[in-house]
Amino acid sequence: MMIEPPDDTTMPPGGSGQAGTPAEDPLPRVLRELSAVIDSGRRIDTAEYLQRYPDLSPRLKEFFKTQGVDGLSTDGPALPPGSTLDDYRVIGEIGRGGMGYVYEAEQLSLKRHVALKVLPSGALRNQKAVDRFRREATAVARLSHPRIVAVHGFAQSGNSAYLSMELVAGLDLAAIVDRLRSARTHGRRFVLISGPDRDGDIAEWARGHRLIGTMPGDPHTEDGVVIDLRNYAHMAAAFGADAADALRHAHAHGIIHRDIKPSNLLLGADGRIKLSDFGLAKSVKDLSLTKTGDFVGSPAYVSPEQAASRRKKVDERSDIYSLGVTLYEFLTLHQPFAGKDVADVLRKIITTDPPPPSRLNPRIPRDLETIVVKAIEKDPAKRYQSAEEFGDDLRRFLNYEPITARPLGPLGRLARSVRRNRVAWRASVLGAAVMLAVALVLASTTNVFGARQVQTPPELVLDDPMQSALIALFNDLAAGIPDKERYQRIFAVTEQAQATLHEGDLVKLDAMxxxxxxxxxxxxxxxxxxxxxxxxxxxxxxxxxxxLHLAVESGQAQTASGERQLLGAIERLLGDADPLVCKNAAYALGDLGRPSSLGAMLDALAHRSDVSGRRAIIAALARLDQQGAVPYLAELVEDPEPAVRYAALEALLSLDPVDLELTLGGFADDGELWIRDRRERALAARGRD
Amino acid sequence: MPARGRAPAIVARRAVLPLWIAVVSTLLPGCGAEPPPIGVLLPKSAVWGREAEQGLRLAYDELPEEGRPVLREADSGGTTQGAIDGFQMLVRSGATVVLGPFSTDTCIGTGVVADDLRVPFVSPSATAAVVTRDSDYALRVCYSDDEVARGLAAFATEDLELTRVALLVDLSRTYALGLAECFTDELARRHGRIVAEIGFWPDDEDLGDTLDRLVAVVDPETPKDEASVQAVFVAGFGRDIVPMLRGATDKRVEALVLLGADGWNGAELRQLIPGRVAAAYHTSHFSIEEQDPAVARFDAAYRARYGEAPSDMAALVYDAARVIFSVYDPRADGVMLRTRLRSVRRFGGVTGEIDLDFSGEPVGKSIVLEQIHDPGQPGFVRRL
Known part of the structure; x- marks a missing residue:
């Protein structure tokens, strides 16, 4: 619930930022800015905007009203620490947004800390806002679930109305996604997703702290939860399963949330997710048909049926869709539907298909991608039909069991394309027919419609003894147990890993x-x-x-999905701190020559800092023989390490792009004579210089 | 590691050294406080553990009887854990300097502990550059892999005038990775280049066609009437190419020159090489064929005492022990002994002159180059 106006809104209050220039109406720019904030799913501090642009106040209020951003925080001062409200003593503000302020407070009679969501006094005049508060209280009062933020009560006292709720100390998923984006931008691998934001090297900071790792189910510790940007698919799935559990419970009690989005999923101190903010929730029996134009929810996350608002029934499957979009964003750090304004976003939600998540983040496992894509199907009938189904599939993924969702085959993609582009389709019936035939032939030869033969690795459940042993080991290491016992633990774990390797449980070993x-x-x-x-x-x-190399080479995976999983395990080890492991992974990927490994190899090349690892990857890129690597290798002409520059030069010579002389141009001025000479001799030998 | 990092399955447990050390310790004239001992961290189960013990005993017995330091022994078991445990035990018993451990991996782990405890150790045979780079209290008396690779690249390009080399990399050892990289860099600086690379695991069952695959490589920059691959650099142990030599069928293999570092002393390898390839060169720490008076004296004393020729390991341990004895002072603590070790200059070792620098490296230590001929022929070529 943080207020995060866009970074480019730092002009002085009340000004357009263009002093001295002829008066330009700032409204379009401000509305664009607000739309961007809304699109991002973040809260808008309406009070701040109204204060900054007093001249635009009436039109901004109108905008807030039409966009469902109630101008509720415009009146009434924040409660200072130490002030009391009935039975509650305010400790401090922990957030604010369109619905008012949120404080940490102590409930004096019960001596417990709670979150107090307070409706500003001025907003009491807005019956819609009060109704929303009351609705949240009454909706959640019917629910009791560990994954739902509990509401203790609702009260209207004098000029105030407030909700007393369970206090969840952690960040919401929107703030976490922001941190992940920032870390990715700055090339950081580990991100602290609880407590204060840290810009520095988390791995360095983490020494001396006890942390929850990237696998769900790790024990609770006080210092934080860390995400490994290269390896958080399981954590995302666990978050999704938690949220799906919460939805299942709500749906079972006849309540549709209608506003599932990252900022409403809160990360608890135990590393688990809690669902909050039932302010837009409705009872199933009240839903019937929404009124035309009565749009509710946050634009980027609403389902197509909510976006259409054309007397379409909104049911449990809308929540499933919104949770799917939330997971999509968490995994890819992109919203599936971005637009220049709200209307554009809504139009895209209804009419366009988002890019496959793996295109934006190649590390997303195929099965998890399939689950997310099914959840965000435009047709509610094609989605999971219940939150329970959704959660169960996420848990199957977590446990390495075959999932029930099926990826869309070529025919399905074609049919979807035709449906979305009817005009073009009508104009080229013949072409479409040919495509359809090709798709059918393809489908019949690749068994895409048949049951997937997923190679089922052994179950890795959260209470797996091996996982428990690992957790115990690291806790003990941190606690400083005696040397002998410590070493015994280390070797016990190593032996388990060794045994797993001998058993051939490669996927399980990779997770471990x-x-x-x-x-x-x-x-x-x-x-x-x-x-x-x-x-x-x-x-x-x-x-x-x-x-893994042998398994892929000998076709043990049997399916494309299985092979990708094995390749993904090798690709992950490209990032291993040990150069020998990286060398092995690079050599294997170069030898296997799968073009799909190119992205992971380039990614690892960008992230590694050691010379050994980088030159191993460069050599493997030459063996992979993909021209897509050429521009990345050519950029290495600027690398400070001569050995890396030389390796890049040799790799480029091996790839032999059409414009070889041009590509190697940068090496002509290399600071090392032997590198310059190598380029000249190579070009001369090929008769190109 | 180098060289002898892996403990073979054959276990040669001998109680000779502990018994001997115990006797020495008991007989040592001691009055007042015991002088701090010199720690000895040996992998007793390793097949070359006996050679190491013999080298140490010879060096110790050359000391004047009066004032000989106490030696205290621990068995590293050839593992990182064992080395760390043993090192800590030795320091707890008062050791202010330690001889060993021997392999790169065990030295890396021990280096962390040594830095903590501020007690230096001298490794006779850990050749990876990282050993002394990552620890302030690690020193060694052997040359590094980097120097070996550079020396061989220089020999290949200058003496043999070879410029197109194929690389065989043992993917199971960090040791091999370092060798391969240094060789590649030095070769490139000398206008040679790697024209092909094959990675292997020594226990692969299908290595037989490896050399055939290498000679079949077609290099786009090589004139058509010349062989694309002139030589093969084995970044690994020489013994690993035995199955490759056995399985080679392509006649072009006979024109290859093999180049390698350690582990080329196996009888099988030496019997296989003559006639199957044009030539095979490898490096070594020590050669009894060398016409050097100090080596001759050591060789004679060793043979007289043990009835066999000294090995590389015996010579390296002999040198490491003598370096430690030369600086040892019962009044000095670990920090002071480290300073003394770093000040060792122009020490006449049988494995070459030893000049330890501030990082604990024997700077510019010479490397023995040997060629494998028909059995019985001398192999010493020269020092690199």
């Missing part, structure tokens, strides 16, 4: 190694323990790459 890697980097274990563990894990990781 990913968890270990994150913990090694983030835990407060002594340097010697980290070295010891890394050293003992090295041979296991090298063995894992080798086994």
């Amino acid at each position: 190694l990913a968890s270990l890697d994150a913990q090694i980097q983030l835990s407060s274990m002594a340097a010697v323990d980290a070295k010891l563990l890394q050293s003992t894990l090295r041979s296991i990781k090298v063995g894992a790459v080798r086994a």
Whole structure:
């Protein structure tokens, strides 16, 4: 519930930011700005805008009203710390937004801390706002679920109306997504998603702190929850499963939330998600048909049926859609439907298909992508029909079981395309028919309609003994147990990993190694323990790459999805801190030559800082033989390490692009004579210089 | 590691050294406080553990009887955990300097502990550059892998005038990765280049066609009447190419020159190479064929005492022990001994002259180059 006006709104209050220029109506720009905030799903501090643009006040209020952003925080001062409101003593403000202020407060009679959502006094004149408050209270009063923020009560006292709610200390998912975006922009891998935002190196900061890792189910610790940007699909799925559980409970009690979005999913101190803000919730029996034009919800997250607002029935499946969009954004850090204004966003929600999540983040596992895509189907009948189904599929993904959702095949994509472009379709019936035939042939030869033969790895459940052993190990390491016991634990874990490798449970092993890697980097274990563990894990990781390499090469995966999962495990190890592991992964990917690995290899190349790892990846890119790598390799002419520049030069010579001389132009001025000479000799030998 | 990092399955447990050390310790004239011992961290189960013990014993017995330091031993078991445990135990028992551990991996782990405890150690045989780079209290008396790779690249381009080399990389060892990178860089600086690379795991069952695949490589920059691959640099142990040599069928393999670093002393390898390739060169820490008076004295003393020729490991441990004895002072603590070790200059070792620098590296230590001929022929070529 933070107020986050866009970064470019720093002009002086009341001014247009264009002093001295002829009066330009600032309204369009301000409305664009507000639309952007709305699109992002963030709260708008209406009071701040009204204060900043007093001349526009009437028109802004109208805008807030039409957009469903009630101008509720425009009146009434915030409650200072120490002030009391009935039985509550205010401790401090923890947020504010369109619905008012949120405070941490102590309920004096029960000596408990609560969150107090207070409707500003002026807003009491707005019956719609009061109704919304009351609705939230009455809706949630019927619910009691650990994944739903509990509402203790609603009161209207004098000039105030307020809700007393369970206090959730963590950030909401919108703030978390902001942190992830910022980290990605700055090339940081680990992101603290609880407590104060940290710009620096989390891995460095984390030494001395006890943290929750990237696997769900880790025990609660006080210092924070960390996301590994390269490996948080499981955490996202766990968050989604939590939210789906909350929705299942609400739906079972006949309540539709209607405003599922990142800012309404709160991360608790236990690393689990709680659903909040039932202010737009409606009872199923009250829903019937919404009135024309009576649009509710946050534009970027509303379902097509909500966006259309044409007497379409809004039911539980709208919440499923919104949760799907929320997961889409969390996984890709992009909203599926971006537009220049609200109307544009709504139009796109109704008419266009978003890009597949894996196109925006290649690390998203295929199964999780399939689940998300099914949840955001435009046709409610094609979505999960209940939150329970949705949550169950997410848990199947978490447990490495086959999911029930099926990816859209080529025929499905074609049919969808035709449906969305009827004009073009009518103009080229023949072409469409040919495409359809091709799609059918393709489908019949690739078994896309048949049951997927997912290679089912062993179950990895949250209370898996192995996972528990890992967690116990790291807790003990942080707690400083005696050397002998510590080493025994380290070697017990190593032996488990070794056994997993021997059993051939490669996917399970990958999950285990990913968890270990994150913990090694983030835990407060002594340097010697980290070295010891890394050293003992090295041979296991090298063995894992080798086994994965062989599994892909021999076609053990059987399906494209299975193969991608195995390739993904190798690709993850490209980022391993140990150069030998990276070398093995790079060599394997180069040898396998799958074009789909290009993105992961370029990503790892961009993120690694060690010379050994980078030159191994560069050599593998040459073996992969994809021209898409050429511009990235050519950029390495600026690399400060001569060995990296030389490796890039050799890789470019190997790839031999059409404009080789031009591509190698930058190397002509290299600071190392032997690199310049290599370029000249190579071009001369090829008769091009 | 280098060289001898992996403990083979054969376990040669011998109680000779502990017994011997115990006797020495008991007989040591001691009055008042015990002088701090010198720690010895040996992988007793390693097949070369006996050679290391013999080298150490020879060096110790060369000391004047009066004032000999106490030696205290621990078994590293050849593992990182064992080395760390052993090192900590030795320091707890008062050791102010330690001989060992021996392999790169064990030294990396031990280096962290040594930095914490401020007690230096001297490794006879850990050759990876990272050993002394990452620890302030790690020193060694052997040359580094980087120097080996650079020396071989220089030899290939200058002496043999070879410029097109294929790389065979053992993907299971960090040691091999460092070798491969340094060799590639030095070769490139000398206008040679790697024209092909094949990674392998030593326990692969299908390595037989590896050399055939290498000679089949077609390099776009090589004139058609010349071989694309002139030489193969083995970034790994020499013994790993035995199955490759056995399985090679392409006649072009006979024109190849093999280049390598450590681990080329196996009898099988030495029997296989003559006639199957044009030549095979490898590096070594020590050669009894070298016409050097100090080496000759050591060789004679060793043979007289143990009835066999000294190995690389025996010579390296002999040198490491003598370096430590030369600076040891019972009044000095670990920090002071580190300073003394870093000040060792022009020390006459049988494995070459030792000049330790501030980082604990034996600067510019020479490397023995040997060629594998028919059995019985001398192999020493020269020092690099």
